[in-house]
Amino acid sequence: MPSLSADDRGIILPCPACGTANRIAYPRLGQQSENTGRCGxxxxxxxxxxxxxEIDSAGAFSNLIAQSPLPVVIDFWAPWCGPCQMMAPEFAKAAAQAAGEAVFVKVNTDEQQQIARQFNVQGIPAFALMKSGRKAAETSGFQPAARLLAWMRSA
Ligand SMILES: [Zn+2]
Structure with a gap:
């Protein structure tokens, strides 16, 4: 599955059956055990x-962090960073394996400098785990999906 986009209100999820873009409002993330609703x-x-x-606005980011009932794992990355490129498929694998358990977002630190400053990101790739709007854990450097998930679940 390719990366998803988001706006100020929710995550845009293409319907697997018909392709329609459905918005999953942030407060409803993971709220149903088997699915998040039905295609409109x-x-x-x-x-x-x-x-x-992919987070492309500070508004989408702050609303997601504030409203998501699920923990949020943030990947701080940049296009010029080699280890970040190596990390991308591992991060995607972790997102797939933890579907319904946590939401995985990518923040490009070149484009979202305000968010990077807010989290005091020094080196990338770096990761933060948010629970109920607060930072519960942070780590950095390349890691396989299994290690990222173990870090997330132990926090
Ligand atoms: Zn549909």
Whole structure:
């Protein structure tokens, strides 16, 4: 699954059945055990968010952090960073394996400098775990999906 996008209100999830873009509002993330609702067009159940979400605005980021009932794992990265490129498929794998358990987002530190400063990001790749709007843990450096998940679950 390719990366997903988000706006100020929720994550944009394409319906696997018909392709319609459905918005999963942040407060509803992970709220149903088997799915997050039904497609507005074809009424098929929508799956959990199972791919990294690209954050391209500070508003989307702050609303997600404040409103998501699920923990949020943030990947701070930049296009010029080699270890970040190596990390990308591992981060995607972790997002798929933890679908419904946590939401995985990617923050480009070149484009979202305000967020990077807010988190005092020094070196990348760096990761932060948010629970109920607060930072619960942080780590950095390349790591396989299994290690990232173990870090997330032990926090
Ligand atoms: Zn549909």
């Amino acid at each position: 067009t074809c009424k098929e159940p929508l799956p959990q968010v199972a791919a990294p979400v």
